[in-house]
Amino acid sequence: MTQAEIHPWLQRYVRVTLADGRIFAGRLTESNQHYKVTTPAPDKREHETVETIHSGDQIVTIEEAPEFGR
Amino acid sequence: MLRQDAEARSGPDGGTIGHFVVPSSRLGELATSEAELPPSISVVLDRHLGRALEAVDDFGLVTIASVDSPTGVNVERGDILETLLGWSTGYGDNCDVYCEVFGPQTRPDQIDETVHHLASIRHAQKNFGAKIPIRNAPASMIAHALAECSRLRVPLKLGVDETRAVGAHGILNLITAAAIAFRDSDARAAIVEALEDEDPSSFGIEEDSLVWRDRRFGAATIASVRRELFVAFAAFNPTQPAAQLREVGVLA
Numbered sequence: 001m002t003q004a005e006i007h008p009w010l011q012r013y014v015r016v017t018l019a020d021g022r023i024f025a026g027r028l029t030e031s032n033q034h035y036k037v038t039t040p041a042p043d044k045r046e047h048e049t050v051e052t053i054h055s056g057d058q059i060v061t062i063e064e065a066p067e068f069g070r
Numbered sequence: 071m072l073r074q075d076a077e078a079r080s081g082p083d084g085g086t087i088g089h090f091v092v093p094s095s096r097l098g099e100l101a102t103s104e105a106e107l108p109p110s111i112s113v114v115l116d117r118h119l120g121r122a123l124e125a126v127d128d129f130g131l132v133t134i135a136s137v138d139s140p141t142g143v144n145v146e147r148g149d150i151l152e153t154l155l156g157w158s159t160g161y162g163d164n165c166d167v168y169c170e171v172f173g174p175q176t177r178p179d180q181i182d183e184t185v186h187h188l189a190s191i192r193h194a195q196k197n198f199g200a201k202i203p204i205r206n207a208p209a210s211m212i213a214h215a216l217a218e219c220s221r222l223r224v225p226l227k228l229g230v231d232e233t234r235a236v237g238a239h240g241i242l243n244l245i246t247a248a249a250i251a252f253r254d255s256d257a258r259a260a261i262v263e264a265l266e267d268e269d270p271s272s273f274g275i276e277e278d279s280l281v282w283r284d285r286r287f288g289a290a291t292i293a294s295v296r297r298e299l300f301v302a303f304a305a306f307n308p309t310q311p312a313a314q315l316r317e318v319g320v321l322a
Contacts, residue, residue: 015298023253025294042296045085051290065223065298066196 001059015065018058024051025065072105075308083312089135091304094122097129110135117143123157136166138201145169146184158195168201168227171215178214189222199225204239209265213258216247220299221255227302235314237268246282248300270318
């Protein structure tokens with residue numbers, strides 16, 4: 001996807017599908033020309049995870065992913 | 071049970087234990103118990119839904135994190151879903167509601183109907199999810215429910231009586247099957263194979279990834295699966311899952 005296509009999704013909780021089939025759910029941010037999906041900890045006793053996407057070309061789709069429950 | 075739960079929470083694997091599960095008809099026992107109460111509970115509603123929800127409303131000792139629809143009851147019958155929806159709206163979004171999507175006699179098309187209904191409810195009520203009671207369910211039915219929930223973005227809780235690490239729907243089988251369904255809800259054959267795999271050597275942890283045969287799921291993928299699809303796991307014995315996972319070498 002192009003930067004223009006990705007830009008509206010930044011800072012939102014989304015579901016990102018990559019060209020290699022991997023899917024990540026979390027908050028999408030941009031930093032140093034990379035994109036990051038930060039998935040909150042599934043449980044408060046765990047840590048959040050961050051997946052770095054090195055180029056927008058890797059991204060096939062972005063869709064809204066409303067968080068479950070609270 | 072409360073004493074066993076308190077002991078388990080203060081033990082080395084206490085961090086792996088979630089909500090204490092109580093049938094709504096036994097909520098009163100928590101009030102009279104002298105044992106230490108758990109920080110939060112999950113309530114399984116009894117078949118008399120009105121009375122069960124009243125018991126939940128009247129309970130104020132600890133946080134009720136979620137309620138489950140009555141065990142073995144088709145939520146599409148009568149007005150169960152509508153009742154839960156109306157109750158949840160009044161109770162607030164801070165209590166999740168899980169609805170069983172199949173029992174021993176359920177057909178695949180009935181699973182589809184319930185999951186579709188839940189997906190529709192979730193447009194307005196994000197705290198609704200599906201519950202899949204594993205028990206003796208065939209892998210094909212569990213796979214069908216997992217795939218359908220993944221396709222329609224319905225989070226689910228899996229419930230088992232006896233836990234195992236691997237085999238007969240062990241914990242590693244279930245998380246692997248959920249991860250496959252999350253990535254591709256059409257991969258039914260692979261989901262079934264992951265559920266039916268009884269060989270512990272098929273599963274492993276390498277660096278930060280869960281590995282099953284030639285498939286690899288990284289930490290961010292597993293976290294996403296646990297946030298979006300396989301959001302809860304209910305079992306009877308609080309200490310058994312961690313001990314079993316340690317036994318097969320996937321937990322330090």
